Structures are given as structure tokens and as C-alpha cells.
Amino acid sequence: MRVSASTSENKKPRNEKPRDEAEDLALETDLGWAIRMVSGAFSRGATASVADLPGKARGYLVLVALAGGEPPTQLALAKEVSLDRTVMTYLLDDLEAHELVTRRPDPRDRRARQVLITDTGRTRLGQVRRSLAAAEARLLTDLDDQDAQQLRTLLSRVAQTAQRELIAPDEADC
Template sequence: MRYDVRVSASTSENKKPRAETESLALDTDLGWAIRMVSTAFRRVATDSVADLPGGARGYLVLVALAGGSEPPSQLALAREVSLDRTVMTYLLDDLEAHDLVTRKPDPRDRRARQVLITDTGRARLTEVRHSLAAAEARLLTDLGPKDTEQLRTLLARVAQTAQREVVAPDEAAC
């Protein structure tokens, strides 16, 4: 037995299936969620990094340097934190003036300079990380420890994909 089901144009335009309208809800939109979290994080984190030269950018540079095993070149560091190399030069000048980083010639390439975090930079980074942790805790207050860890892990993976998407076109041009 065969049934012929017809839906009039006016019915389908006025009454969308429930699943379709729910998927269009703002709170299920990835772009909206990323924007809201980014805006809120920027607001709560700004005070934590405000005293660092370069603010959030300076913080990212210190984190990258503190976590690395071998000192990166300025260019490699700029790529790692997704900063223009000219911006990186000015930022490093400022961080170096505050004794947070130091630069030395790269023994493998005399034209390049390696960037190292100083003891003062490590101490300052520790202070900022404590302040930033408190700000993050306020933002993540509705998540338990497991959810918080899972969110960090998933965001790190998405960030790595995003960084490849941003860096890859520049790499291909070289």
C-alpha cells in the first residue's frame, strides 16, 4: 500500500519542523558561543595581564617561552603565537626592556636570534597565571573539574586546527 503525502507550500513555510527550529536557536550556534566566550574571557582576563608589556600578547609570548625546551628564534616564536614578525620585534623589545626576556644570537644561524625567558619573566608569569586562573574560574564557574578539563582539551585541539588554517596559506607562499 502506498501513501501520498503532500504538504502545502503555506504550511511548510509557516511551520518548520521542531528539530529544524531548535537547530537555529542562537544558543546552539557555534559562532555565537565562541563570540560570547571570547568577549567574556577578554573582559575578565584583561586586568590579569594589563601590567605586562604587550598585555595578552606579552602573556602568550611568556607562556610559549616558559613551556619550550629549546629557545625558539624570533620568527618561530611569532609563528607559534600567531603574531606578525614586525609586531613580535616591537613586543620583544618591550619585554626585554622590562627584563622579562632576553635575546641571543642563534648558534646555528648568525642572522637569527633566539628568545629566552628570564628568571624575572618566569616569576612575573607565575604571578599573572595565578591572577588569570581566578578570572578563568569565574568564567567557568558552571563547569565541574572534569568538564573544565575536557573543555580545555577540546579548545586546544580546535585552536591547533585553526592555527594550521591560518599558518598553512603563508607557508605555501614561501
């Protein structure tokens, strides 16, 4: 005698995966998919915000890195924002030509140069940040303030881990 699917909840077709495994394989739960979707949406929304800034997104990252704290050397700044030092030199040349940053000899090592944000650079950074905040708000519209803050905190922690791995790759991989 056959048992129909409606009378037996314990029997599953042979090709059906257990429910929890199927949920784990869902696209919506895949980290790579989520990062790609969020990154793409943010990138599209942010592109207009940084379009007139020398170096665009890279220029923005440099200005953000310079906005607080002790002026870094050019090399330290390149490491902080994960840019090749040659690329950093050309980017700083462009930012300096637009009077957004300035460079001076490092008082601790006259061979090195410190990079400082100018008042014009701070003003421009404020304008870009307001424009980016609007793009972020559109992207985070389905989150309440607490969830949005938690997302920022968690992403920052993951980004710091990723940055450490870029700077000092796991020696076991060598």
C-alpha cells in the same frame, strides 16, 4: 469538519518549522554565538590580569610560549603565537626592556636570534597565570572539573586546527 490542534498532533501550522530544525537554529546552539560570548567574557575577565604586562595579552602569550622547551628563534616564536614579525620585534624590545626576556644569537645560525624567558619573566608569568586562573574559574563556574578539562582539551584541538589554517591556508582557496 475542522480538527483542532489539540485533537490532532500530526497537523502543524504551515509556518511552523519541524522541531529539530528549529532547535538547530536556536541561538544557544550556534557555534559563532557561543565563541563570541565566551571570548568576550574571557577577554573582559583577563584584561585586568595582563594590564601591567608589556604588550598585555600578546606579551603574556610570548611568555607562555617561552616558558617550556627549547628557546625558539624570534621568527619561529612570531609564527607560533601568530604575530607579524615586525610586531614581534617591538614586543620583544619592550619585554626585554622590562627584563622579562633576553635574546642571544642562535648557535645554529648566527644571523638568527633565540628568545629566552628570564627568571624575572617566569616570576611575572606565574603572577599573571594565577590572576588568569581566577578569571577562568569565574567563567567556568557552571562546569565540574572533568567538564572544564574536556572543554580546555577540545578548544586546544580546535585552536591548533585554526593555527594550521593561518600558517598554511588551503591551496584550493587560491
